Amino acid sequence: xxxxxxxxxxxxxxxxPEMFPGPLGVSLAGKALASGVWALExxxxxxxxxxxxxxxxxxxxxxxxxxxxxxDVLAAAIDAADGGHGRPRLxxxxxxxxxxxSFVRELAAGPGALIVCGRFEGVDQRVIDARGLExxxxxxYVLSGGEIAAMALIDACVRLLPGVMGKAESGAEExxxxxxxxxxxxxxxxxxxxxxxxxxxTSGDHAKVAGWRRSEAEALTRARRPDLWAKRQKAPKNTTxx
Ligand code: ADE
Numbered sequence: 001x002x003x004x005x006x007x008x009x010x011x012x013x014x015x016x017p018e019m020f021p022g023p024l025g026v027s028l029a030g031k032a033l034a035s036g037v038w039a040l041e042x043x044x045x046x047x048x049x050x051x052x053x054x055x056x057x058x059x060x061x062x063x064x065x066x067x068x069x070x071x072d073v074l075a076a077a078i079d080a081a082d083g084g085h086g087r088p089r090l091x092x093x094x095x096x097x098x099x100x101x102s103f104v105r106e107l108a109a110g111p112g113a114l115i116v117c118g119r120f121e122g123v124d125q126r127v128i129d130a131r132g133l134e135x136x137x138x139x140x141y142v143l144s145g146g147e148i149a150a151m152a153l154i155d156a157c158v159r160l161l162p163g164v165m166g167k168a169e170s171g172a173e174e175x176x177x178x179x180x181x182x183x184x185x186x187x188x189x190x191x192x193x194x195x196x197x198x199x200x201x202t203s204g205d206h207a208k209v210a211g212w213r214r215s216e217a218e219a220l221t222r223a224r225r226p227d228l229w230a231k232r233q234k235a236p237k238n239t240t241x242x
Contacts, residue, residue: 008038008161009112010154011084012147013077015056015119017042019147029155032164038112040154041081045069048076057120066121074116074127084114089133091116091123092146092153096135099153103136107153108160115153117146179232181220183213 012020020042021033032038049056050073057067078089090113097103107113116123116133128135138149159165186197200212222229 006111007036008108008157009085009087010038010040010157011081011087011112011114012040012042012117012150012154013045013074013081013115014042014117014145014147014150015045016117016145016147017044020151022151024151024154024158028164029158032158032161037161037164038158043077043081045074045077048073048080050076060121064121068121069119069123069127071124071127071130074123075131078114078116078127078131081114083131085111087112087114089114089116089131090153091118091128091133091135092138092149093118093123093135094137094140094142096137099136099138099156101156104153104156105160108157113153113157115146115150117150119145179221179228179235180217181224181228183216183220 014020021030021040024030024040025033029038033040046054046056055070056073057069060066060068078084083089088107088110092115123133127133136149136153138152143149186201190197190202198212200208203209218229221232
């Protein structure tokens with residue numbers, strides 16, 4: 001990094017800081033982390049507990065199963081992390097705003113994020129309101145905690161940071177911007193269990209290859225993701241996104 005350039009910072013508040021960097025420490029994200037393109041700090045929420053049992057959760061007011069992360073403890077953890085230094089404050093939660101490629105692009109273009117990983121049945125609503133946490137979901141299923149969701153979000157952002165992706169990965173990003181699923185890929189051997197590579201791909205005719213790939217991508221999108229396809233048909237050209 002050159003002097004004065006800003007670095008994309010992820011601060012993760014979690015009860016399991018030992019989960020980080022985990023998969024973010026290898027491959028593309030890991031190399032970028034090692035070379036200082038981005039920075040990661042995993043902070044233990046429990047370090048902000050004040051009672052002698054270091055408790056971070058309690059039973060839900062009004063009754064019900066499970067435990068709720070305490071507002072006072074989480075607020076102290078956020079404040080100890082300096083509130084996130086003007087970065088968006090996110091709370092990973094299945095009831096949050098869906099994480100899409102356009103949302104990822106927005107986050108990657110900013111200074112980073114402070115990310116709270118939920119556990120138990122939830123987080124006291126008062127700390128969500130008081131610290132302006134934006135809830136973010138990575139899909140309509142329930143994980144046992146926000147850590148894996150936070151890793152997915154960070155990974156998706158980091159690969160978009162300048163200098164992280166090679167040409168190959170950038171290509172995949174471009175195609176996603178068009179709201180089309182990826183066309184099928186092939187490589188050697190020429191025949192696999194008796195099945196050859198589609199002839200057109202070895203024809204050397206670049207225009208034909210591009211046309212074939214586009215029609216395959218469109219057929220896949222129509223078949224597998226009618227929701228995406230409908231959005232694409234409605235949107236003016238080159239503005240489709242998700
Ligand atoms: N925590 C638990 N499930 C989650 C999800 N689907 N997205 C984000 N955070 C979560």
